[in-house]
Amino acid sequence: MTFDRQDLSNETLLHLYQHLLRPRLIEEKMLILLRQGKVSKWFSGIGQEAISVGSTLALEADEYILPLHRNLGVFTGREVPLGRLFAQWQGKRTGFTKGRDRSFHFGTNEHHIVGMISHLGPQLAVAGGIALADLLDKKPKVTLTYSGDGGASEGDFHEALNVAAVWQLPVIFMIENNGYGLSTPSNEQFRFKSFVDKGPAYGMEAVQVDGNNVLEVYTTVKRLAEDLRENPRPVLVEALTFRMRGHEEASGTKYVPQSLMEEWAAKDPVENYEKWLLAEGILTETARHSIRETIKAAIEAGLQEADAVPMPTADIQEEIADMYQPFEAPVTDAPAGSAAPDKRFIDAISEGLKQSMERYPDLVLMGQDIADYGGVFKITEGFVAAFGKSRVRNTPLCESAIVGIGLGLSIKKKKSMVEMQFADFVTCGFNQIVNNLAKSHYRWGQNADVVIRMPTGAGSAAGPFHSQSNEAWFTHVPGLKVVYPSNPHDAKGLLCAAFEDPNPVLYFEHKMLYRSMSGPVPAAYYTTPIGQAALAAEGDELSIITYGMGVRWALEVCQDLGVSADVLDLRTLLPWDQEAVRRTVEKNGRVLILHEDTMTGGIGGEIAAWIGENCFEHLDAPVRRVASLDTAIPFAPPLEAAFLPQQRLREQVQALRNY
Template sequence: MRYQNKGISEAVQLSLYVNMLKPRMIEEKMLILLRQGKISKWFSGIGQEAISVGVAMAMNEDEYILPMHRNLGVFTTRKIPLYRLFAQWQGKASGFTKGRDRSFHFGTQEYKIVGMISHLGPQLGVADGIALADVIRKRKKVTAVFTGEGGTSEGDFHEALNIASVWNLPVLFCIENNGYGLSTPTNEQYNCEHLADRGAGYGMESYVIDGNNILEVYSMMDRLCKSVRSKPRPILLEFKTFRMRGHEEASGTKYVPQDLLDQWAAKDPLENYAEYLRNAEILTEEAEVRIKKEIIHEIDEHLQIAFEEEVIQNNESVELNDVFKRFEYEEYRPNKETKKIRLVDAISEGLKQSMKTHDELVIMGQDIADYGGVFKITDGFMEAFGKERVRNTPICESAVVSAAMGLSINGMKAVVEMQFADFVSTGFNPVVNYLAKSHYRWNEKADVVIRMPCGGDVGAGPFHSQTNEAWFTKTPGLKVVYPAFPYDAKGLLATAINDPNPVLFFEHKALYRSIYQEVPTAYYTLPFGKAALLREGNDITIVSYGAAVHWALDTLHKHTELEADLIDLRTLAPLDTDTIYASVRKTGKLIILQEDTLFGGVASDISALVMENCFEYLDAPIKRVASLETPVPFAKTLENNYLPKARFEQALLDLQAY
C-alpha cells in the first residue's frame, strides 16, 4: 500500500496506529471469549479499522457519530472505558443498555455516539435531524453516519440523502463497502461501479476512498470536516474495504472465494501501516512492544472488572418504568376568556402557542409551510416563525420521522404532521422501532409528536380514512392521544409537546370543521390518562373516543330514557382504567364504541381488562361495536354501512334490555 502523510504530524500518525491497534486486539480477545461462551455474538470489523479510526479522529469530540456493528474503532477512539463496552457485550448493568440490547445497539450522549438498530436505514435520517439542529442553532459542526453497501438499497438511504441535499445539511454519509451483505456479494446488490456515483443524482459531492489506507482516510476526512464546518453541505463517501470474517461469527466465510480473501489479507490496514511506520522510523520495536503491553494490560484489567460484575437482576418495576422517560406534568390552568372555535382552530391555536412557548420546537410535514397544510392548520406559521422552524418536507415519511428523532437527540423538539394518518405506514419502522424503544434501550428520549389527521365519514376512501390507533397502542413506548372536542385537543396537544416521550396525536378530519366549543384563548395543558365523564347515569356504561363519542351523544339525545355514563377516553395510552372500572362497578353493563374495525382494536383490550378486573360486577356480557372488517369504502352508501353509527343504537338498546 502507498502511504502519503500529507503534512500529518508524526504524533498523529502514531496515534492513528495506536487507535487502530486497540480495536484489533480487543476483537482478537472477543473471538476467544466467544468460543468460550463468555459473550453470545460478535460482528467482526477486522480489516476495517482504518475507516472507523480515521473518521473518528478527524471529527471533534462534541460532534455526533452514528456507527454500525463493525465500527468498534469509533467507540475506542472516543475513549469509552473498556469495562463498559465489555459489560455491554455481556449484558451487564454497567453497560449502556442495562442488558436490554446487545453488541453495538446503543448510544451514549456522553461520547456523542448514536448506535444503530438492526433495521439499519433509520439512522441515516436521524443524522439528518442531528445536523438540522446544528444548522438551526448556527453551530459549525458536522455529523457522520455509517452504513454498509447492503444498507444503501434501503429506501431510508435514498430518503435521507434527498433530505440532506434539499436542506443542505452537514452530514457525511459513510458507506463501508466491504464486499458482502451477509452472504450476498455486491454484484447481486446494486448495478453500478461505485456507490459514490449515486451522489450525483442527489446533487451531492461524493468520493471513493481506499478504506484500508488510514492516512488517506484520515487526511480526506480531516479536510472534508473542516470544509463542511465552514460551508455546510452533505457529502457521500464510499470506503472500499473488505470483511475478512463472517457477517457475524456463526455465519463463517465459506461463500467467499479463497483468492479474494488472500487478496484482501495482503491489504490489511494495520499490518501495512505498522510496516510503513517502522520504515519511516516513527514506530520503533521498543515502542511497539510497549504499546501492545499497555493495551493487553488495559483489556485484561477492564475484562476483570466486567467479569466480576454480578449478572443483571430482573426488577419488574424498573423494567416497566424505563419504557418512558419520566415526565413531570406541569399544569397550566385555562384562562377565563374563551371563544367559540372549531376543532381545527383549537389545534392550530395550540400548536402556535406551543411554538411560542418552545423556541426550539420545529414543525415538519408535507405542504405545511407556504401552503399551510392541506387542512390549513399551519396557515401563517411560516411568516410567524420562519422557514427554519416550519419546514416543508419531501414525500418521505420514514426519513422525516427519523429526522425528528435526530432533532430530539440534539436537544430540540419536533412535531411531524402526517398529511393523512394512513401515510404513517411508510414511516412505520422508525415510529415503532426507533422512537418507541430508544428510552428503554439506552435512556434516550424521543421528544417527538406525530400529528395524525384520521378517520372516515368524509367519503375519502381506503387510503385517506383509516383510524389506525391500534397500530400504536400495541407498541410499548408510544403514547396515543385521541381528542373528540376542541377544548381537549388544545390542552392535550400542549401536553404532548411538553412530554419528552413520543406521542401519536390523532385528529379526526370529520370533526375539524363540524365541532365547535368555547375554548380558553391562552395557553393551557391537560393531563394524559384522564378520561372525561360526559354523561352520568346508572343504567349502562358507554366507553368511546374520537368521532364515535359524538355518535354516542347523538344516540343518547335520541333515547332520553337511557341514563348512561358516557366516558370519552381522550388518551388511549395511557388509558384511564380507573374511570372505566368505577363506572362499570356502578352500572354493571358496558358497551364500547370505536370507529376502527373490531378485531384487535382498543375495544377488545378494554373488554378484556374489565372482564379480568370487574367480572363480578357485570350483569350482562360486554358489547363491542365497531366498523366492518373491510377497508374503508368510498361511496357514501357503502361508507355509511361500514361505520358503526346505526349498529350502535340497536346494540345499546339490546344491552340495556338484557
C-alpha cells in the first residue's frame, strides 16, 4: 500500500492516525463485551475504518454526515462522548435514544450526524434534503452519506442519486464496496464492474479510491468537498474495501474464501498506516504506545460512566408523548367580521397553501408537475410566479426520495409539503413515511415537519390505481397525524393547521369534492384544530360517525329519509376525537360508522371497538358499520357504484332507526 502525504503536515498525519486507531480499539473492546453479554449485538467495521475516518475528517465540523452501522469512525471523528456512545449501545437512558433504539440508529444535531434506519437506503434522500436546505440558504456546504454495495441495490439508491443530480445537490455519495451484502457476493448483487460506471448514467462525476488507504480517502474527499462548496453538485465515490468480520458477529465469515480473507488482511488500514508512519519517522514507538494507552484509558472511563447508569424504566405517559414533538396549537381565527365568500373545495386548499407559503418563508413545496403546470388538479397554478421555482419544485417520479428530502429539510429547520399526485402512489414512499418520518422524534428527538397532501377517493371511474381510500394504512402508525376534511372551510383551516404543526401530517383531500362543493371560507388566514371533530348536523334518533365524502353521503341520506341524526364529522383520524364520539353515543344510543375505505381494517372497526369498550351501557342497538366492498376499486361506473357504500348506507340507516 502506497501512502502519498502530498502537502499534509506531520500534525495532520498523526491526527489521522489517532482517529484511525480509536474505532479499532473500541471495536476490540466491544467484541469482548459482546461475548460477556454486556452488548446485545455488534456490526463490525474492522477493515473499513479508513473510509469513515478519512471522509469525516475531510469535512467541516458543521457539515452533516449520514453513516451506516460500520461507520464508528464518523462518531469518534466527530468527538461524540464515549460514555454517551457506550450508553447508547447498552440501551441506557443517557444514550441518544433513551434506550429506544440500538447501534447507530440515531442522530445528533449537536455533532451534525444523522444515523441510519435498518432499511439502509432511505438516508440517502435525507442527505439530499439537508443539502437542498443549504442551497436554499446559499450556504457553501456539502453533505456526506454512505451506502454499502448491497444497499445500493435498493430503489432508494437510484431515487436519491437521480434527484440529487437533477437538482444539483452538493452530496457526496460514499459507496463502501466490501464485496458482500451480508453473505451475498457482488456477482449476485449486480452485473457492472464498478460503481463508478453508475455516475455518468446519472449525470454526475464518479471516482474510485482505495478504501483502506486513509490518506487517499482523506485527500480525495477534501478535494471534492472544497470543489462542491463552490460548484454545488453530487459526486459518487466508490471506496474499495473489505469487511474482516461477519455482517454482524452472529453471522460469521464461513462464506468467505480463506484466500480472500488473507489477501485483505494484508491490506489492513490501521496496521499499514501505522507501519508507514513509523518507517517515515513521523510516529515513534514511544508515541505509538502513549497514543494507544491514552485511547484505552478513555474507553475504560467511558465504559465506567455508561455502566454506572441503570437500565431504563418505562414511563408509559412519556413513551406515548415522545412519539410527537410537543405542540400547543394556537387558536388562529379569522378576524371578526372578515369576508367569507363562497369558495370551491379546491380553491380553499389552494388559498390555504398560498397563505401558508406567505406565512412561512422556509416552506418548500415538492411534487410531480406542481410548478409551471400547476399540478394535475391545478391547485398550485400560479405559485411559481408568486414564490419562485426554488420553493415550488417539480420532482422526478421519486416518491420515496422526495419524502426523505422532506425529513432532511426538517433537520435544517425548514417546513415542506409533498404532493402525491394521487394517494394511491404513496405506496412508493411508504417506508419513508412509516419508518422515517413517523419514528424520528421518538427515536432521537428530531421532528419531521412535513405535510403530505393526498388526493384520494373514488367516484370518477378511475379504476384500481387512482381511486383508493388508503387512510387506514396510516392511522395505525404512531407518530403521524392524519386529517381528512369534508368541506371547504375545514379544507383550508386543517391545511393551515397542518403546516403550523411541527409533526408529520397526512392531509387527505377527496377529489370528488374539489369542484362539486362550495361553502363560505374566510379570506383571512385561520386554522381548524387538528384532533377535534365537529357536528355537521344534529338530531336525536341516531348518530352517524364519518368523515370526508361520508359526511356528504350521510347528510343526503338523512334528508332523503327524514331521519333526525347527529352527523359527527371526525375531521382528524389520528388522533381521533374520542370525547366527541362519547358525547354523541351517550346522546342517541344508536350509532352507525361510515367510511369510503373498505370494511376490513378500516378505522370504523377501531372506533366501533372503542365504543363497545367505553360506551356499552349507553347503546340501544349494536354498532353498525357501512363501508366499501372488500375488493379493489373497479373501473366501470356500475361496478364502482356497487363498490361504494351509498346504497348500503341507506339500508343500514333505516335498519338502525327501526331496531
